[in-house]
Amino acid sequence: MAASALGTPYWLRVCREKGFLAPDIHKAGGTAVKVGSVPFVAASILALGIAGEARPVVAAVSIAALVGIVDDLAGLWNLEKIAIPALVMSVIPAGGREVLGVPVPAPLWGAIFGTFVVNASNTLAGFNGLEAGCFSIASAFLAVQSAISGDLDGSLAYLALVGACAPFLAVNWYPARAFPGNCGTFFMGASLAAVSMSRGMDWPLLILYVPHGLDFALKLLGWGKAKKKG
Template identity: 30%
Template sequence: MNTASVILSVFISFLIGYLSTIWVIKQARKSGFVGKDINKPNKPEVPLMGGIGVIAGFVAGAFTLLVSDVRSERVIPAVILSSLLIAFLGLLDDIFNVRQSIRAFLPIFASVPLVVYSVGHSVISIPFLGQVNFGIFYYVIIIPFALTIASNAFNMLEGLNGLGAGMGIIMLATFAYIGLSHGSGPTYQAGLISLVALSALMAFLLFNKYPAKVFPGNIGTYFIGALVGAIGIAGYMYTALAVLYVPYVIEFILKARTRFKGVSFGKVDSLGRLYWDEKPNSLTHIVMKIGHFKEYQVVIILWIIEAIFAIIAVILQTTTIVI
């Protein structure tokens, strides 16, 4: 693909994401869509629903990429449609606080574009086992299950400034490296779309990093999780997707112990450092139990953990891509 077209798509994604986030911050504050940043001593109010900026940037960049490269005509629409359907779930949750059953059910419908895109491909290469053909179960179980887990799990490990956006950037950078190293086919196209998504998230992180000027909201966390899942599925990078989500599996187990009533927030001491003196409900609490850290330090530690899994994902995925 023309390098200039890729650069243009990435630039548009960043620019639209940046400008849209600025607009969301102003409109959310004006409309009263704000939430307390409870990890700060003074509990400031921060605008919500910043994920709209990520969505706007990604869609703009993705369509630019689609126009520039017709070979992506199946990968990009499938990723866009599936991730936007789950973003809609996040929007409903932000506004109406929908029931858990609806949150778990909607991703099944959101997986339809990916199922249609994947028709004719039901083989997954599993480390140490080799290639396994799952047949019809690939379409009716594996794809819906993978997308549901990816979107819901990502929403669990959130609550600290920049945490989710940074984790998403590391994941997407991993897919971009794997895809672009592959050289051709849907895995390569998934690598290109990862660059576009990565750019939109980087624009958002400028406002979401410590101290946050905007929160992603459920629309943002669900969208980012679904985007990562959809790209991993569309690019047949299941091994990498599974490895990248190991921290979220741990988070799921910790949250399950509380019947999913646990939080990822910490307690704030007089110096503005976070700590947790109870049974841990989250990976964030495990980090806080190691020592009293500033919020951004807890986030950096978790980013480093995710980066380690990203390296493992690249090593394992390199020899397991099946087209």
């Protein structure tokens, strides 16, 4: 939390000096730092390592954040946003799962579950504080659930994510001074998915992501209709 709190103001100042800004649709003529989540992401990765998470977990979330940065700077095709996280999340150390009674191997489950959470986190966005707020709520709930289940190490990992996100949420809240960018949203989804799979908390996380799934389904149903009406 301290690293995120100290790094965020400095990062925002540097980005404003360099003109790395984006318009805020919630403020007429207003702007905010385009990718203000970098200190939060870096602090979270450090915190996960200190909390004792497995190396594949730390590596996967780091790569997901880098993919988000590439998307912010250069842009990725939609297929790339699906395929790359699926490949990255397939290496998370987790046992296989059963879906409707059908055994699913761990790599396949990691690919499907991981890319859903990563992309759902990136899709349900657009309002000041929405992405970071949902991430903080989900992390806090899973921390409590892990503690109740007796997994204190897992609870510590989730609490580390909440603590690192708090300083960023303060500047992302309305009126936002910084946006997470795809670097932030990809990391949020990847960190929740990776920690949850390694700790056996993927089903509780999946339930928490029902609103994200509904939002994604509605966007699919309405895809192209807005342009036709306009």
